[in-house]
Structures are given as structure tokens and as C-alpha cells.
Amino acid sequence: MLFSEIREKEVVCLESGARLGLIDDFEFDPQTASIQRFVIYGRNEMLGLGARLEDVTVEWRDVEKIGTDIILVKNAKEAPAKPRKKGFLGL
Secondary structure: OOHHHHOOOEEEEOOOOOEEEEOOEEEEEOOOOEEEEEEEOOOEOHHHOOOEOOOEEEEHHHEEEEOOOEEEEOOOEOOOOOOOOOOOOOO
């Protein structure tokens, strides 16, 4: 499987059912040439104008299944949820 094929798959956490995003990068061990973890870059808030959320890392050992369009993982370090700010009218 090519990295370009893996990048097109959505990553979902088995415990919470959270959709973590698409894989942006990976880290590998140069000694063994094996993948160590995937990285999902934190997304920008407010259409790219706000702060960037923290990156999510998925250890290779936590990958449970790579399917045709989804990757199921356990123990993913999810980006912390931020409290929603009130809008213009305080809603």
C-alpha cells in the first residue's frame, strides 16, 4: 500500500467514535525502516483565520484495521476539545 493511498482514508478512534481526520504525515524508524506513528495535523479554526488545533498522533501499534476507506485505531491522542465561544448575540 502506498502512502498516497493511506492519506485518502479517514482515521476513526474505536473507543470514542471520533473522526480524527486524514493522515498528513508519518514518522518512521530509520534503523528498521518501519512506520512508528501517523500524524494528523491540527486544523485551523474559523476558516483558517484562527489558531491551529493540536496535532493528533496515532502510534502504529494502535492501528486495528486498515479498510478500503477508513482506518480504525485505539488509544489515539485526540486534540483537546475547546469550549465553544458565544456568538454576537450571546448564543
